[in-house]
Amino acid sequence: MNKYLIYLNKKRCIGCHGCEIHCKTNKDLPVGPILCEITHMPLKVIKGIPKTEYFFRSCHHCDDPFCVPVCPTSAMIKRDDGIVYIDQEKCIGCMACAKACPWTIPQRNPASSKAIKCDYCMDRVDAGLKPSCVSKCTAHALQFVTLTPVE
Numbered sequence: 197m198n199k200y201l202i203y204l205n206k207k208r209c210i211g212c213h214g215c216e217i218h219c220k221t222n223k224d225l226p227v228g229p230i231l232c233e234i235t236h237m238p239l240k241v242i243k244g245i246p247k248t249e250y251f252f253r254s255c256h257h258c259d260d261p262f263c264v265p266v267c268p269t270s271a272m273i274k275r276d277d278g279i280v281y282i283d284q285e286k287c288i289g290c291m292a293c294a295k296a297c298p299w300t301i302p303q304r305n306p307a308s309s310k311a312i313k314c315d316y317c318m319d320r321v322d323a324g325l326k327p328s329c330v331s332k333c334t335a336h337a338l339q340f341v342t343l344t345p346v347e
Contacts, residue, residue, distance in 0.1 A: 199277040200316055201341045202232075202330060204252035208337035211236055211250050215329035215338055222317060222328035229303040231255075231314040232329045252338065254329075255280060255301045255314040263293035263302060271311075272302075281315035284308070316340075 211234055219225075219232045232254040239247045257280045264272045264280065271286035272293050282293070282302070287310040294302040294311065302313040317327035321340075325331065330338040 199343055200257070200279065200321070201343055202252065202254060202316070202327065203339045203341050204250065205337045205339065206250055208335045209234065209250040209252075210335045210337070211248065212334050214332060214334040215252070218328045218332035219314075219317075222320075223312070225305065225312070226307045228306050229312055231303075231312065250337075253299075256299065257316070262296040262298065266292045266296040268292060275318070279316050279318050279321070280313075281318055282311050282313060284310055287311050 213234055215232055215234060216230055220230070223231065225231070232252065235251050235253060236248045237251065239249050241247065257278050259278075261272075261274055261280050264274050268290060269286045269288055271283045271288070272280065273283055274280045289304065289308075289310045291302065291304060291311055293313075294300050302311045304310070305312045317325075317329075320327060326340045330340045
């Protein structure tokens with residue numbers, strides 16, 4: 197089981213996309229790729245006001261990730277704590293990881309032509325901090341949860 201999870205409290209989310217902005221800023225990403233994304237779905241109209249539900253989309257950091265074994269340079273790595281990340285030094289930008297991922301989460305970084313994806317801001321996690329999207333969420337709708345295995 198993965199050790200970490202980003203959870204969206206849908207009742208708190210206001211759809212401001214602050215999580216996306218802070219993620220891009222933290223990773224110094226150019227226009228284009230989005231590693232975490234807030235999407236919305238209109239559910240119904242109540243007294244003329246549309247009721248919307250928000251969803252958080254990011255890497256699932258799968259227990260048995262499809263992306264890791266297909267990487268020809270072993271740049272896609274799963275850590276012991278469940279975080280799946282890309283070693284940028286090894287990545288050649290072939291995008292085999294994106295083709296293997298059922299959710300096509302890895303994307304091409306137009307600045308480097310290499311694959312990128314959410315890594316839970318592992319540098320921040322290793323320093324005892326929360327991922328940037330969670331710590332900067334305007335409405336405090338995102339939570340970084342540590343999961344404990346069930347025995």
